Amino acid sequence: MEKPTLENVLAELQQHFGSNILAVEQDYDFHTVHISKQHIVTMLRYLYDHDTFRFQYLTTACGLHYPDAERPFGMMYQVHSLTTNLRLRFKAFTTASDLEFDTLTTVFPAANWMEREAFDFFGFHFKGHPNLKRILNVEDMDYHPLRKEYPIEDATRYDKDDTLFGRRPAGYDRKRLQP
Amino acid sequence: MKTNFDTTTAPATEKEYSILNLGPTHPATHGIFQNVLKMDGEIIVDAEPTIGYIHRAFEKLAEHKPFYQITPITDRMNYCSSPINNMGWHMTVEKLIGAELPKRVEYMRVIVMELARISDHIICNSVIGVDTGAMTGFLYVFQWREFIYEIYEELCGARLTTNIGRIGGFERDFSETAWRKINHLLKELPAGLKEFENLLVRNRIFMDRTINCGPxxxxxxxxxxxxxxNLRAAGVDYDVRVMNPYSSYHEFEFDIPVGTNGDTYDRFMVRQEEMWQSLSIIRQAIDKLNKLDDKTTFHADIPSFYLPPKEEVYNNMEALIYHFKIVMGETDVPKGEVYHCVEGGNGELGFYLISDGGRQPFRLHFRRPCYIYYQAYPEMIKGSFLSDAVLTMSSMNVIAGELDA
Incomplete structure (x- = not known):
């Protein structure tokens, strides 16, 4: 049998899920399929169980934050089919008021810590996750540091005003802080 | 070693489990790992790993640094094979900006990456020896790891956190001394590796200790x-160098060793064989370099990303402008998303880079192999002895820097 190509996969996805696929775009050597978040599990499960495609390896998953977008928060998943050596990226975006995703641990056990990382750094909730708690940061931290509104520089320090070098913390007012 | 003793069906009322903290700083775990173990006598019933003790917010840091300043961050992930991380990062940015590299640079990179793989595997395998009680092997091969660090020193001036190479190539050509040392290593390391293998591979105690341990x-x-x-020891022949070749790996002949049981012994053997393959790859790379007509190029011709030589900066206006623009991060970068992965010491090391055209990445996510496979650790040690848990961890080569980012 001929080796399936990425076009086959995308055509099949288009045929099977049709309107649930919001967009498909190509960036360098990778195709990204944009979907809404309630279809993540069904779509990845379908690709996992598929006889010829067998996308059974979850390469990575991570959170995204585009503060100016209409739907600012998102998850990115990358799956890999080791039999056909095809890779595919999925993205699902959501609004700030609805940060709940379905857990992917039912399909890939490896998603466990990846989702915990996304919870830790972006504050996403994963419905059905077996052990959703912070993983890299301390448990009593009260914010999610990879969101864009959290500056890397300590906003209470005025010796680090380095605007010329692009290191100006957000919400930083030098005049207010100067002694 | 898995026991036949079934801990799950024994009635809970008659048993009292004890809780044991393995770590955070335990001399038997090489790095900062905490595992809260639930023990039934000497048998592990359950384990709860806690990680993040050396979390340094690399992904956040990277959002605030120009591309060339991120290389030192990557050093500090898997610090046993920093050059692979560095090269992986350079290649990611090169993919983003669409830079084509000269063949000579790619072969030189292959040499450096394979040296790094050898030093990574030397550490892991000799430490498996130490954890089984065999200090000798460790002392025998560590001089070669030291020697590889001397080669790094000759190439870039640093030993552990190397920051080797630049976006577009190397900061300087390999020196005469570097070539001499690489050739010396190729000549002398096989005997050292052989000696190490003689000590452990067919050693009855070592085999009894490692076969079926943490499968x-x-x-x-x-x-x-x-x-x-770790994946190859379980019998899956997935290697990024073959599946998605980068840096001219497709031109090289090498074998991908695979195991069958996925236990400590198989992991040890797979790493051992990979070192031999790496040596062969380095030899092939040197052959290919000798066959090239080009004997001097050590970087691509991308003046807007590759720093010009200092004497030109002082005497030449154009070079001065480029120098200024690069250092200030004022060079335009295409918008886009790139994923690039390399075969690191521990597996697929991926860089997912989102660029919005600014001086820093908009978002940078590291696919760190340790972080992903360490979550299977509790499952792997359930039902085994405490001493096997230590051995399983060292044979998985969990590096705290890569785990915690």
Whole structure:
């Protein structure tokens, strides 16, 4: 049998899920399929169980934050089919008021810590996750540091005003802080 | 070693489990790992790993640094094979800006990356020896790891956190001394490796200790997204160098060793064989370099990303402008998303870079193989002895820097 190509996969996805696929775009050597978040599990499960495609390896998953977008928060998943050596990226975006995703641990056990990382750094909730708690940061931290509104520089320090070098913390007012 | 003793069906009322903290700073775990173990006598019933003790917010830091300043961050992930991380990062940015590299640079990179792989595997395998009680092997091969660090020193001036190479190539050509040392290594390391193998490979005590210790099936390993030697030890021949060749790896002849049981012994053997393969790759790379007409190029011709030589900066206006623009991060970068992965010491080391055209990445996510496969650790040590848990961890080569980012 001929080796399936990425076009086959995308055509099949288009045929099977049709309107649930919001967009498909190509960036360098990778195709990204944009979907809404309630279809993540069904779509990845379908690709996992598929006889010829067998996308059974979850390469990575991570959170995204585009503060100016209409739907600012998102998850990115990358799956890999080791039999056909095809890779595919999925993205699902959501609004700030609805940060709940379905857990992917039912399909890939490896998603466990990846989702915990996304919870830790972006504050996403994963419905059905077996052990959703912070993983890299301390448990009593009260914010999610990879969101864009959290500056890397300590906003209470005025010796680090380095605007010329692009290191100006957000919400930083030098005049207010100067002694 | 898995025991036949079934801990799950024994009635809970008659048993009292004890809780044991393995770590955070335990001399038997090489790095800062905490595992809260639930013990039934000497048998592990359950384990809860806590990680993040050396979390340094690399992904956040990277959002605030120009591309060339991120290389030192990557050093500090898997610090046993920093050059691979550095090269992986350079290649990611090169993919983003669409830079074509000269063949000579690619072969030189292959040499450096394979040296790094050898030094990574030397550490892991000799430490497996130490954890089984054999200090000798460790002392024998560590001089070669030291020697590889001397080669790094000759190439870039640093030993552990190397920051080797630049976006577009190397900061300087390999020196005469560097070539001499690489050739010396190629000549002398095989004898050292052989000696190391003689000590351990067919050693009855070592085999009894490691065979069936912390096994994982190929199926489970894939479900947990294992990669690198740990996945190959379980019998899956996935290697990024072959599946998605980068830096001219497709031109090289090498074997991908695979194991069958996915236990400590198989992981040890896979790494051992990979070192031999790496030596062969380095030899091939030197041959290819000798056949090239080009004997001097050590970087691509991308003046807007590659720093010009200092004497030109002082005497030449154009070079001065480029220097200024690069250092200030004022060079335009295309918008886009790139994923690039390399075969690191521990497996698929990926860089997912989102660029919005600014001086820093908009978002940078590291696919760190350790982080992903370490979550299978509790499953792998359940039902085994405490001493096997230590051995399983060292044979998985969990590096705290890569785990915690």
């Amino acid at each position: 994982i099936s190929a199926e489970r390993a894939l479900q947990y997204s294992f990669s690198g030697p």
